[in-house]
Amino acid sequence: MxxxxxxxxxxxxxxxxxxxxxxxxxxxxxxxxxxxxxxxxxxxxxxxxxxxxxxxxxxxxxxxxxxxRKRRVRREYLADAIRQSDIAAPQAETERDVLLRRAFDRLPAERREILFLVDVLGLKYSETAEVLGLAPGTVMSRLSRARRALLALVDGDEAPQDETPATGKSAEHARSE
CATH class of the missing domain: 1.10.1740 (Rna Polymerase Sigma Factor; Chain: A)
Structure with missing residues (x-):
């Protein structure tokens, strides 16, 4: 000790x-x-x-x-989002911001929470894990799914189906069994 x-x-x-x-x-x-x-x-x-x-x-x-590494991933993530918004006309940037906020609001509370803690507030994975009472690996996987869901909503796609952790099957598929 x-x-x-x-x-x-x-x-x-x-x-x-x-x-x-x-x-x-x-x-x-x-x-x-x-x-x-x-x-x-x-x-x-x-x-x-x-x-x-x-x-x-x-x-x-x-x-x-x-x-x-976390900072680099954040920079790449933000740079990608900026690149995607730079494709649109300058006046569309505000529209993209509104679209992003609406997409964020449409996410389930669990996904909004983890995105807010890590991407907005900049908490470390370990700090987020402590706040949420999760393992850091769980934080990373949930954050990845939340980011994918947010980008899908921003791009006009429906949010990707969740997978249940134990089976790897979609939540909808697991309910139908």
Missing amino acids: VSLSQIELLLPELRAFAQAIGDTRDDAEDLVQDAIERALRAADPPGKLSELRPWLFRVIRNLHYDEL
Whole structure:
């Protein structure tokens, strides 16, 4: 088990490392806090300080790269949406915004909620998972389905059929059985 005294000893180094790789001081502080949280929650963290130190550095590094990947995915997602709206005439941009808002409003509450938390508020998957009481993997899959449904509605298609998680069959198909 990780002790608070071990974390206190490593804290200056962890902060310095996080600041070296992070974009801002706030990002660095978030990385350190997330790493410490993981260390305290880990089922079997390294017990010796000499093993804990590199382990925590690796946790900070992995958290940083995870965040960079999420930002890249968000940028690509937004760039794609902008590209699609750039195809239309400039005055149609407002129409596209209205269409997007109407499509968002037509989504089921569960999908609106997850899209709002991640894409509008910018919460991390782990934070969203905590808010919704879900596993991070479940957040990612539900977010993907919500994005697809929103884009389908914006493009004038009906929202894709949901699949039930256990069977992979559409919800409608599962009800008819």
